[in-house]
Every structure is written in C-alpha cells, then in structure tokens.
Amino acid sequence: MNSELLATRKLSIRMCSCSGPQTLIGPVDLSVPEKGITALVGESGCGKTVVSLAILGLLPAGSEAKGVISFNGTDLLSLKEKELREMRGKEIAYIPQNPATALTPVLSAEDQIAETLYYHEGLTGASLHRKVISLLESMGLYNPEHVARSCPHTLSGGMRRRVAIAAALACSPRLIIADEPTSGLDSRTRKNVLDLLGRSSEGRAMLLITHDLEAALSVSDRITVMYAGEVVETGDIMDVFDSPAHPYTRALLSATPSRGLIPIPGNSPLLSTIPEGCRFAPRCPHSTARCRLRHPSLTRLSGTRVVRCDMPC
Amino acid sequence: MLTVTGLVRHFQAMHSGSVPVRAVDGVSFTLADGELVGLTGESGCGKSTLARTLLRLVEPTSGTVELDGTQVTALSRSGLRKFRPRMQLISQDPESAFNPRNKIGESVAEPFRVLHGVSLKKAIEMSEDYLSMAGFDMELVERYPFELSGGQIQRAAVARALACRPSLIVADEPTSSLDPSAQAQIAQTFQRINSEHGISLLWISHDLPLLSCVCDRIAVMHAGKIVECGPPGDITIRPVHHATRSPTDIMSATLSDRPPVGVLNEEFYRESQYRAARDSSGTTVRPQNTYSPFTGLQTDDKTRSRHT
Numbered sequence: 001m002n003s004e005l006l007a008t009r010k011l012s013i014r015m016c017s018c019s020g021p022q023t024l025i026g027p028v029d030l031s032v033p034e035k036g037i038t039a040l041v042g043e044s045g046c047g048k049t050v051v052s053l054a055i056l057g058l059l060p061a062g063s064e065a066k067g068v069i070s071f072n073g074t075d076l077l078s079l080k081e082k083e084l085r086e087m088r089g090k091e092i093a094y095i096p097q098n099p100a101t102a103l104t105p106v107l108s109a110e111d112q113i114a115e116t117l118y119y120h121e122g123l124t125g126a127s128l129h130r131k132v133i134s135l136l137e138s139m140g141l142y143n144p145e146h147v148a149r150s151c152p153h154t155l156s157g158g159m160r161r162r163v164a165i166a167a168a169l170a171c172s173p174r175l176i177i178a179d180e181p182t183s184g185l186d187s188r189t190r191k192n193v194l195d196l197l198g199r200s201s202e203g204r205a206m207l208l209i210t211h212d213l214e215a216a217l218s219v220s221d222r223i224t225v226m227y228a229g230e231v232v233e234t235g236d237i238m239d240v241f242d243s244p245a246h247p248y249t250r251a252l253l254s255a256t257p258s259r260g261l262i263p264i265p266g267n268s269p270l271l272s273t274i275p276e277g278c279r280f281a282p283r284c285p286h287s288t289a290r291c292r293l294r295h296p297s298l299t300r301l302s303g304t305r306v307v308r309c310d311m312p313c
Numbered sequence: 314m315l316t317v318t319g320l321v322r323h324f325q326a327m328h329s330g331s332v333p334v335r336a337v338d339g340v341s342f343t344l345a346d347g348e349l350v351g352l353t354g355e356s357g358c359g360k361s362t363l364a365r366t367l368l369r370l371v372e373p374t375s376g377t378v379e380l381d382g383t384q385v386t387a388l389s390r391s392g393l394r395k396f397r398p399r400m401q402l403i404s405q406d407p408e409s410a411f412n413p414r415n416k417i418g419e420s421v422a423e424p425f426r427v428l429h430g431v432s433l434k435k436a437i438e439m440s441e442d443y444l445s446m447a448g449f450d451m452e453l454v455e456r457y458p459f460e461l462s463g464g465q466i467q468r469a470a471v472a473r474a475l476a477c478r479p480s481l482i483v484a485d486e487p488t489s490s491l492d493p494s495a496q497a498q499i500a501q502t503f504q505r506i507n508s509e510h511g512i513s514l515l516w517i518s519h520d521l522p523l524l525s526c527v528c529d530r531i532a533v534m535h536a537g538k539i540v541e542c543g544p545p546g547d548i549t550i551r552p553v554h555h556a557t558r559s560p561t562d563i564m565s566a567t568l569s570d571r572p573p574v575g576v577l578n579e580e581f582y583r584e585s586q587y588r589a590a591r592d593s594s595g596t597t598v599r600p601q602n603t604y605s606p607f608t609g610l611q612t613d614d615k616t617r618s619r620h621t
Contacts (some may be wrong), residue, residue, distance in 0.1 A: 261496075
C-alpha cells in the first residue's frame with residue numbers, strides 16, 4: 001500500500017500584492033504518496049513554486065500560509081523555525097529552479113554538498129569527503145574529484161544541475177521537491193537528468209514541478225494540474241493524459257507540439273483579480289452562465305481521480 | 314535572402330599557448346525569404362555564437378554574411394548601424410531584454426522614435442499595429458515588464474523586432490522559459506509573421522518536437538559545424554549524423570518505455586516495431602502509414618506544403 005507522505009488540506013497563501021495583502025493561492029489540496037513521482041504542472045504564475053515554498057516554510061516575508069500541510073503526520077505549519085530547519089535537507093529536500101543562482105558562487109561544489117551532511121549527520125574530515133565523492137559519482141559525473149573542487153561558474157548547466165541534485169539527495173530525504181529540473185537543458189542532458197531523477201526517486205517521494213509535459217509523462221506516476229492558484233485536476237498520469245477531464249488540462253495538453261501546438265485563448269487571470277465562479281470559465285470553450293457564477297468544488301470521479309469542474313469532459 | 318559562407322569565429326583562451334576554441338568553425342547556409350529554419354544541437358556546440366556572429370554582435374574571424382545583397386561582414390561601423398534594423402534578435406529571457414523602468418508600450422515604440430524621429434505619443438500609436446500583429450493583449454501596454462507573464466513579454470519582443478521592418482529575425486531559444494500554452498502562442502505568432510511578411514526566421518532551440526512542427530528545414534550543429542540540414546521529416550525519421558541521431562532517439566520513445574504524449578498506443582507500438590526492425594537490419598526505410606514518432610504529424614502537413 002502506497003500511503004500518503006505529504007498532504008495539504010485547504011492550504012491558502014496570503015501574500016503582499018500591489019493592493020495590500022491578499023489571499024492569492026488556494027485552496028490547494030495536494031497529495032504526494034510515499035513512493036514515486038508526482039508531477040505538478042500549470043501555466044507560469046499559477047502558484048506552483050509558491051506552494052512548494054510553503055511546504056518548505058520558505059515563503060517570502062509578509063506572506064502567510066493557512067490550512068494544513070501534513071508531512072508524515074506532522075503539521076508543518078505548526079512547527080517552529082528551529083524544528084523546520086531540522087526537517088529541511090534531512091526529511092524534505094529541494095532542487096532549485098536555477099542552480100546557476102541557487103549555488104553559492106564562492107564555494108566549491110564539495111563545500112556546498114558537504115554543508116548538509118555536516119549539519120544533519122555530523123560527518124567531518126575524510127568520511128565527509130568520501131561521502132561527497134560517492135554522491136557525485138552516483139550522479140554519473142565523469143570526474144567527481146574534479147567537479148568537487150570546481151566552483152559552480154566553471155561547470156556546465158547539466159553538471160550544476162547534478163550538483164544541486166547531489167546536494168538534495170545527500171541526507172536521503174523522504175521527499176524531494178524538484179522545481180523545473182529540466183528547463184534549459186539540451187535533449188541529451190535532459191534525458192540524463194530525468195533518468196537520474198527516476199533513479200533517485202526509488203523508495204522515496206518526489207514532487208516534480210515542471211512545464212515539460214513530455215518529461216512529466218516519462219517519469220511520473222501521478223499528476224496534479226494547477227490553474228490560477230488552485231488545483232483543477234489530480235489523477236494517475238496515464239489516465240489524465242489519455243482522457244483529461246478538466247477543460248484546462250485538455251487545453252494545456254493540446255498546446256504541446258505533439259498534440260497540435262494549439263495555444264489556450266486569452267490569458268490566465270492575475271492572481272489579484274480572480275474572477276468569480278469557475279476561474280477557467282472566461283477561457284473555457286464549454287463554459288455556461290452557471291460556470292461564471294458558481295465556483296466548482298473538487299469532485300471525485302473515480303478512485304484517486306479528482307477534478308474541479310461541474311461538467312467534466 | 315541570407316547567404317552565409319564559411320563563417321568562422323574562434324576565441325583565444327585566456328592563458329596563452331592554448332588552442333583557440335572553435336565556437337563556429339566554417340558554417341555555410343542560405344535562408345530564403347519567408348523561410349523558417351530551426352537550428353538545434355547540444356549545449357556548447359556554437360548555436361548562440363553563430364547567431365551573434367551572423368548579426369555581427371560578435372565580429373567573425375573569417376567568412377561572409379550577405380543579407381538581401383548587402384555584405385554585412387564588409388559594412389563600416391556607421392553602415393552597420395544603419396543596417397541593424399534589418400536584422401533583429403529575440404533573446405531567450407524576454408524580461409531582461411526590456412528596460413524595467415519603461416512601460417512595455419514605450420519600449421515597443423522606441424524603434425519609431427529612433428528610426429523615424431517621431432514623438433513618443435505618435436510612436437506609441439504607430440507601434441499599436443505591430444503589437445496586435447504579434448498577438449499582444451492591448452490592455453497590457455501600460456504595464457511594466459515585471460507585471461507581465463513571460464509569454465506576453467516575448468510577444469512584445471516580437472512586436473518590437475517587427476517594428477524595425479526586418480528581413481531577418483534570429484530567435485535564440487525564444488520559448489525555452491515559457492509554459493506549454495505560451496510556447497504554442499509564440500510558435501503560432503512566428504509562423505504567421507513568417508508567412509505574412511516574408512521575413513526569414515532562424516529559430517534556435519533544443520526542442521526538436523517543437524521545431525519539427527513549425528520549421529521548413531532543421532539544421533543540426535555539432536562542434537561548430539552544421540552537420541545535417543533538411544526537412545523536419547528527414548531529420549527526425551532518418552537522421553544521418555550521429556549528433557542528430559542521439560537527440561532524435563532521445564526525443565522519440567527512448568525517453569521512457571511509455572508512449573510519447575501525443576501518440577496513440579497503437580501508433581507507438583507500430584513505431585517501436587519499426588525501430589526494432591531498423592536496429593536489426595540496419596536500414597532506415599520508414600514503413601507506410603506511420604506517423605512521426607513524437608509529433609503525430611504526417612509528411613504532407615500544411616506547414617511544410619506551404620513552400621513546396
């Protein structure tokens with residue numbers, strides 16, 4: 001039985017916007033099983049990254065998360081900063097969107113990976129060095145000793161990405177949050193990184209935030225689609241790709257080159273001016289007057305398939 | 314019409330005595346009016362340097378570039394300055410291509426102020442046509458770049474490039490930081506301006522499925538040279554050079570054992586049988602009635618028949 005490791009219940013996030021603090025994200029009901037990869041997809045600005053930051057307790061100052069983020073039975077939102085710090089890196093690790101800026105430019109790759117191991121596992125000296133080298137080796141890097149000594153700016157995009165993944169895997173976390181791990185990589189490096197993520201996710205949970213639907217399909221087991229700050233569809237990835245139930249999921253898939261490259265008409269609403277009723281209604285080809293008035297709730301279609309639409313396709 | 318002949322750009326490494334880096338190493342190709350050509354290749358193979366060299370943002374070591382009968386590589390500084398509007402670059406990160414302190418409408422109006430010397434008000438009026446041509450949402454002209462989504466800013470960048478009335482646009486990974494919907498919007502915009510205005514477009518990207526959907530020809534670069542060039546069907550189905558073969562293999566079913574996004578299971582299995590057959594016999598004959606493994610496009614697709 002693959003039970004739930006991470007679950008958010010009615011998570012809403014209040015953030016500072018131009019017109020003062022406002023609830024921009026939510027309600028988000030997300031569930032990540034104990035093993036396997038869950039993909040989180042949606043257009044830019046729909047709140048994917050903010051949700052992942054809320055899980056890590058790293059929201060920007062002035063923001064506030066409400067609801068429940070339950071990780072292995074603990075509510076992360078009720079934890080103090082000190083307790084959260086024990087969790088980050090050890091239980092929940094994060095692979096940043098842009099390793100070029102997320103890695104410190106003045107430290108060698110080894111120092112940055114070693115930091116987590118030193119803090120959480122108290123490793124030092126030769127044993128710490130051996131562990132770092134073996135981690136880099138398992139990333140499929142050709143010359144781990146050389147990479148360990150290098151500063152990030154001397155490494156290529158794919159190598160930096162692997163250093164960031166190695167740092168995330170260092171303490172064998174139970175959950176890895178990977179934010180756009182394949183963006184900007186060429187096709188060979190992209191495949192290598194995806195293989196690596198697939199291998200690293202064995203026996204642990206991974207939340208894969210991505211725009212790359214092809215990549216999501218190749219490695220993930222489940223998928224959650226977000227639109228304008230809320231979850232619109234969740235389900236087994238093969239089911240969702242075969243028969244998307246929410247019109248937005250359908251439209252998003254149609255925008256991929258393999259399904260016709262058809263853009264979604266209109267623009268997604270700014271999170272500060274969200275329409276009443278169904279948030280996708282103004283762009284939806286099937287919307288009715290009722291859709292524009294009533295905000296649909298998440299309904300269960302079958303088993304683990306959940307959709308936020310009154311008239312699923 | 315763009316003609317590039319034997320273009321070379323070498324960089325001398327910082328410590329003396331070392332071998333120069335041959336970023337672009339003898340590239341020749343032509344780009345017809347209104348042709349959309351994709352340029353792909355691994356990271357570091359010289360795609361971006363080629364783009365910058367043929368626009369003379371980087372001086373070439375040797376070789377010539379000719380655009381509509383003008384020798385770009387022979388132009389003097391002032392001549393080049395006058396000629397610049399004819400060739401435009403659209404960059405990967407649209408937000409960094411705009412002045413953050415100017416409203417987006419003002420930035421797009423800038424070419425008119427610089428080229429025609431008109432007032433800001435008049436320039437903004439003149440730019441409106443180009444903004445709508447690029448599919449930019451006119452309600453957003455009063456916004457600053459940080460208030461817009463990547464897709465909208467990229468469309469403003471397209472509008473600004475069009476405002477110079479160029480005959481060549483080089484787009485360096487214009488969609489790599491965009492979500493699938495914005496990617497499709499930009500691809501559509503490019504196809505439209507390319508066919509309606511007869512502008513030659515060189516589109517650099519890693520995304521082979523995307524390129525094969527929109528381009529007339531695809532060129533593959535490897536270690537500073539163009540190693541293969543042809544219609545998308547040939548490149549993706551019958552790659553000849555090893556540098557092409559590996560990304561196409563990766564793009565097709567080998568990404569995983571699952572069928573690619575847009576292909577029905579039946580087609581996928583037919584294709585994988587074909588691949589298995591090809592591997593054992595070593596031939597590259599494509600069976601009848603199959604779709605391209607990842608695009609679901611047939612060879613008589615409209616994007617390609619346009620130029621036949």
